Amino acid sequence: MFDLRNRTALPAQAGIGLRHPHLPEFLAAPQPAAWLEIHSENYLAPGGPRLGALERLRGDYPLSCHGVGLSLGSAAGLDAAHLARLRYLYDRLEPEAISEHLAWSTAPDGTFLADLLPLPYTDEALAIAAANIERAQQALGRRLLVENPSTYLRFQQADWDEAGFLSELVRCTGCGLLLDVNNLYVSAVNHGSDPQAVLNALPLTAVGEIHIAGHARVATSWGELLIDDHGSPVAGPVWALLAATLRLTGPCPVLMEWDTNIPELPVLLAEAERAEGYLREITGASG
Amino acid sequence: MHLAELQTRMQRMLLSGGGPDPALLALLADTPEQHERRLAVYRNNVRHALLSVLEAAFPVVEQLVGVECFTATALTFIAEHPPHRPVLYAYGVDFPGFLTEFQPLVELPWLADVARLEWARNEALFAAEAEPLAPDQLASIPADKLAGLQLQLHPATQLLESSWPVHAIWAAHQPGGGPLEAVDLQQAETVMVWRQAGTVRQRLLTPGEFALLAACVKQSPLAEAVEAAIQQEPAFDLRIVLARWLNEDVLERPIMTLLTSQTCGGSSP
Numbered sequence: 001m002f003d004l005r006n007r008t009a010l011p012a013q014a015g016i017g018l019r020h021p022h023l024p025e026f027l028a029a030p031q032p033a034a035w036l037e038i039h040s041e042n043y044l045a046p047g048g049p050r051l052g053a054l055e056r057l058r059g060d061y062p063l064s065c066h067g068v069g070l071s072l073g074s075a076a077g078l079d080a081a082h083l084a085r086l087r088y089l090y091d092r093l094e095p096e097a098i099s100e101h102l103a104w105s106t107a108p109d110g111t112f113l114a115d116l117l118p119l120p121y122t123d124e125a126l127a128i129a130a131a132n133i134e135r136a137q138q139a140l141g142r143r144l145l146v147e148n149p150s151t152y153l154r155f156q157q158a159d160w161d162e163a164g165f166l167s168e169l170v171r172c173t174g175c176g177l178l179l180d181v182n183n184l185y186v187s188a189v190n191h192g193s194d195p196q197a198v199l200n201a202l203p204l205t206a207v208g209e210i211h212i213a214g215h216a217r218v219a220t221s222w223g224e225l226l227i228d229d230h231g232s233p234v235a236g237p238v239w240a241l242l243a244a245t246l247r248l249t250g251p252c253p254v255l256m257e258w259d260t261n262i263p264e265l266p267v268l269l270a271e272a273e274r275a276e277g278y279l280r281e282i283t284g285a286s287g
Numbered sequence: 288m289h290l291a292e293l294q295t296r297m298q299r300m301l302l303s304g305g306g307p308d309p310a311l312l313a314l315l316a317d318t319p320e321q322h323e324r325r326l327a328v329y330r331n332n333v334r335h336a337l338l339s340v341l342e343a344a345f346p347v348v349e350q351l352v353g354v355e356c357f358t359a360t361a362l363t364f365i366a367e368h369p370p371h372r373p374v375l376y377a378y379g380v381d382f383p384g385f386l387t388e389f390q391p392l393v394e395l396p397w398l399a400d401v402a403r404l405e406w407a408r409n410e411a412l413f414a415a416e417a418e419p420l421a422p423d424q425l426a427s428i429p430a431d432k433l434a435g436l437q438l439q440l441h442p443a444t445q446l447l448e449s450s451w452p453v454h455a456i457w458a459a460h461q462p463g464g465g466p467l468e469a470v471d472l473q474q475a476e477t478v479m480v481w482r483q484a485g486t487v488r489q490r491l492l493t494p495g496e497f498a499l500l501a502a503c504v505k506q507s508p509l510a511e512a513v514e515a516a517i518q519q520e521p522a523f524d525l526r527i528v529l530a531r532w533l534n535e536d537v538l539e540r541p542i543m544t545l546l547t548s549q550t551c552g553g554s555s556p
Contacts, residue, residue, distance in 0.1 A: 045376045045413035047442070049485030053415070067371025075291035082373055105373060107298035108291045112370040114336035115329060118298065120314070125290050153325040154316040157288075191316075220324050227328060 008097035008145070008176070008208040010035055010062050012251035012283075014275040017066075017258065022265045023053045032269060034276075035062035035096070037255050041069045044099045051096045058093055064209060064255065065095040066178075069112065072146065073104035073119040083139040085248040090140060097209055097253075099145035099178045100136065102129065120155035121165040127166075131286045133173040145208045146170075147178035150186040150215075150228035162187070163201035176208035179249075180221065181242045182234065186215050186226040195241055199248070207249050212242055212275060231260035233271060242275065254279060288314060300326065301333050302366050337365045337378065344379045345405045347460045348386070351398060360389060361537035376413050380406060397451035397472065403455045404489070407445035407480040411487045414443035419536035425529070438503045439539040443482035446492070448498055451496030454491050455477045481537045489536070496528055500537075 013034035018026070020042075025031060036057065043051050067086060071079060081138045090098060101178065103116035119125045137144050146169060148162060160168065169175060179202065188195040214232030218225050234242075234256070288310070292328055296311045307323070309535045315322050341361045342349055349357040364385050383402035392398055427434060441447075447453065452474040459467045477497040480489040492500070495516040502512035516523045532538055 041374055042376075044374045045416035048416075048482070052485060071373065073290075075289070075294055079373065085374070106293060107294050109295070109298075110371045111298055111302070113298060113333050114340075114370065114375065115301075115332040117294075117301075117329060120290070120293065122290070128290060132452060152328040153322070154380045155293075155314050156316050157314060187536070191331045220323055222318075225324065225328070 008064075008253065010096045010209060010253035012141065012253055013279060014256065014272040015062075015064070015258060016245060016256050016268050016272050018054075018057070019259065020050060020179045021262050022268070023050065025265050026057055027053055030060065031057050031265065033061065033272065035064065035253065035255075037066050037257075039062040040065045040067045040098075043089060043258065044059055054093070055091055057283040062098040063093060063095045064099065064253070065090060065093065067100045068116070069096065069106045070100045070136060071098050071106040071112075072102060072136065073103075073125065074106045074132065075109075075115075075128055076106070076110075078132050078135055078139075079106065079110075080139075081156040083136065087140050090142065097145055098140065098142050098146055099209065101147045101149055101164075102169070103149045116149050118120055118149065118151045118155075121158045121160040121162060122155075123159045126160065126168055130169055130172045133169060133175050137173065140218045143174065143176060145178035147180050147201070147211065148183050148187075150180075150183040150190075150226075152190055152225065152227075154191055161201070163198055163203075167201075167203040168205045170206045174208075177203055177206040178209045178211060179204075179207045179245065180211035180213075181245055182211065182213045182215055182238050185235075185238050185241055186228045189224065189226050193241060196235075196244065199245060199273060204245075204248050209253055210242070210245060210249070210252050211257055212238060212254060212271075213259075229260050230257050233267075234274075239274070239278070242282070243278050246278055247268060251279060251282055301330050302369055306407050334362060334365065337370070337375075338362065339381060340375045340432045341365075341379050344409045345382065345402055347405055347457050348398060348402050350460045351395065351401065351456075352392065356392075359387075360392065363389070376409070379409065382406070386388060396458065397449075397453065399461055400447075400449040400451050400453045401456055403449070404447055404457055404478060404480070407436075407478075408487050408489065411443045411445055411480045414441075414482065417442050418420060418540040420533060420538040420540045422533050424540060425533065434508060436509045437506050438512070439541060440500065440503055441537055441539045443487075444500075444537045445480040446497065446504065447478045447480065448475075448497065449478070450475050454489065457489075479537065481535065483536045493521035493523075495519055498529070499523075499525075 011034050015037060016033045016036035017031060018038050020037045043054055101116050105113050133144060148166060170177060184198055185195050188198050212234050213230040214234055216227040216229045218227060254275045258268050296308050300308050300311060314324055338361050364382055368381050383399045383406055385404050386392060399535040400549040452470050454476050455470045458471055459463050477491050478489055498519040499512045502515045505510045513525055
C-alpha cells in the first residue's frame, strides 16, 4: 500500500529531539523515547561531557543527526572543513539518518548567520542547491534528508513553487525529504497557501522522517504571522496535518522538537506519545 | 539578480541594521508595507541566536554590566565580528579583546579579563579528551630521567594571568558567593581552569605553580621549570604540588611509546 523504499533505518515511531537540559535524566535511566535526534553542530567540539554523554546514549537509542549549519543553499558552495567535521562525527556515531535544510546560512564572504534563510525558487538556486546536495552526499558518504523550511518572506522571482523545487531536488540528487509538518503549516499560513494542497504536491514517496513542533503567532497589520520557534506544544491544525500526512505516507519516523522554553522531559515525552497515537491509527488502518 | 548578490545584500541587511536596501526590497513578494515586518523575523532570529551563544559563554560579564548593557555591547560585537564558522561553541573567542577596546566600558578595566576567564572555562568544557597522568606512571619514570621530563598540560587545562582579581570577582557572582564589595580590586591573580570528571573547575595558583605550568606550556624540561618556580616562590615544593595536580587531573598522560622507551632506557644495562 505504501512505498517504503525511501524509508531510513529509523523506527516508524515517535522520537524526541535530545536537548542539553535533559541529558542527566537520559544518563540516569532509560527513557521511553523510541529514538533520538541531535543537532549535529552541538556535538562538533573536540571533546567534553556533552559529546561523552551522546556517545554513551548512542548504543541505547536509534539516532538521527540533524545539521543546522551546512547551508545547502549557499551560492558560494559548501564549507569543506565543515563537511569534514560532520563526516568525522557521523562516522563515529553511525546515525540511522542524517538531514539538513533547504535554506542558506553562510553568506558568500563566509559569514555564518546562524539562521535558516530563504531561497528564491529559481532555476539558478535549484542548480546550486542540487550541486551542493550532491557534494554533501558524496563527502558525507550518506544519503541526505532535506527539510522543507519555515519561511516568512518569498521572492517575486520564482520558476518553481516550494513543493516543485523539492521534487526536482529529490529527482536530481536522490536525496530524501524530511517533511516538517509544522514548517509546512507555518509557511502556508504566512504566504496564504492551502497546507493540504502543498502537502499533496510534495514528493511524499521520498519522505524518510517527519518533524512536528510548536509555533508562535504574532499579529501584524495585515493578519497573523506564524513564527517557527519550537517553544510550545504542537498546535491543533498541525496535529490534523500530521494525521493527513501519515495517511498519505504510511508509517514513518516522527520527531517532536522543542528548542525554546524547553519544558520538563515528561512534557516532551507526552507530545511524542500523542504522535505515537497517530502512528498507531495508521498501522491499525493498514494492518 | 544572481543568488550570490542576493545573499550578500541580505547578510548586510540582517547584521548591520542599516537602512533599507531598495534593490533587495524590489525582489520581495507581498506588498511593501509587509516587507519590514517579514524581514524583522529573520533579523531577530540571527541576533537572538548569536546573543544566546554569548550569554551562555559570558554569564558573569552579563551580571557585572547588567542585561541591557550586555545586550547592547554584544549586538555591537555581533555586527562587527560575526561568526565565520557554522560551529557556535567557538563563537566568542574575540569578545574579551573587543571589551578591552570598547569605549563605553573603559571604566571597568577588569571586565575584559573576567571575560578571558569565562572563555577559558568555555575552552575547558569543549577541549579534547585525554588520559590524565596517573601517579604510578610518574613513579615508573627512572630518577635520572626526571630532570629532562617534559610535563604536558591536559588539553582542557588553561592558565590565566591577570592584573585584576578575576577569580574573586567570578566567585562573587556564583550562587552563595560573597559580596563584590569585599573583593580587593588591586589584587593581581593567576588562575588555572581545568576539567575533571566532565566538570569545569578553577582555582588560584601560587606564583611557583604558575611559573612551573607556564614553563611546561613552553616545553621546558622539568629541571628548568622547577628552577623558574623556585625563583618565583623560594619555598616551592615540587612533591606537594605534583601530588595535588595528579589528584586534580590537570596533567596529561604522555604518549605511551615515549614513556615505554624512557622506562626501557632506564632498565637497560
